[in-house]
Amino acid sequence: EDDDASEDIDPTQFYEFNVYVTEAIANTKQVFHFPxxxxxxxxxxxxxxxxxxxxxxxxxxxxxxxxxxRYKYERYLGDGWYDFKDxxxxxxxxxxxxxxxxxxxxxxxxxxxxxxxxx
Numbered sequence: 001e002d003d004d005a006s007e008d009i010d011p012t013q014f015y016e017f018n019v020y021v022t023e024a025i026a027n028t029k030q031v032f033h034f035p036x037x038x039x040x041x042x043x044x045x046x047x048x049x050x051x052x053x054x055x056x057x058x059x060x061x062x063x064x065x066x067x068x069x070r071y072k073y074e075r076y077l078g079d080g081w082y083d084f085k086d087x088x089x090x091x092x093x094x095x096x097x098x099x100x101x102x103x104x105x106x107x108x109x110x111x112x113x114x115x116x117x118x119x
Contacts, residue, residue, distance in 0.1 A: 011041035015102065021094040021114070025085070031066075032077040032085075039075040042100050050077070050100075052084050061078040061087075063107075084109070 014037045024030050034043065043065070052061040063080030090096070091116020100107045 004020050009041055014038045016039045016097070016099045019096045020090055021090050021096070023092045026090055026092045026094075027089060029082060032063075032081040034075045034077075036071075036073045038100065041071040042102075043075055047104060050104060052080060053078075053106050053108045054084075054088065055108050059087075060106075081100045 014035065017035050017038055019025075019032070023037060025032075044050050050063050050065050052063050053059070054061075061080045061084045063084070064075045066076055066078055068074035068076070068092065088111055089113065093113045095114065097110045098107055099109075
């Protein structure tokens with residue numbers, strides 16, 4: 001499973017990622033999942049919180065970071081994420097562009113509004 005330990009990995013590419021907001025993320029209490037490679041190479045093992053910073057307003061949300069029981073590189077946000085999602089009125093089709101700072105105390109988020117805004 002962990003056969004890539006011998007490879008030289010450049011983690012810089014894993015500090016930035018996009019999240020595509022689905023109907024489920026927009027309309028239910030879905031947690032925010034980090035990409036596995038971001039969890040593995042960027043997020044410090046013992047980290048249990050991160051500040052979400054809205055790039056447009058510079059406003060901060062305090063988020064709880066959790067690790068899945070089934071896979072140690074499956075990390076996600078619970079508390080704080082829901083407030084961010086509601087405050088930003090995220091809808092299906094929106095794309096939060098995320099950049100994690102080094103060290104990973106803050107995640108800067110630029111919300112790019114989707115084209116599916118017809119309702």
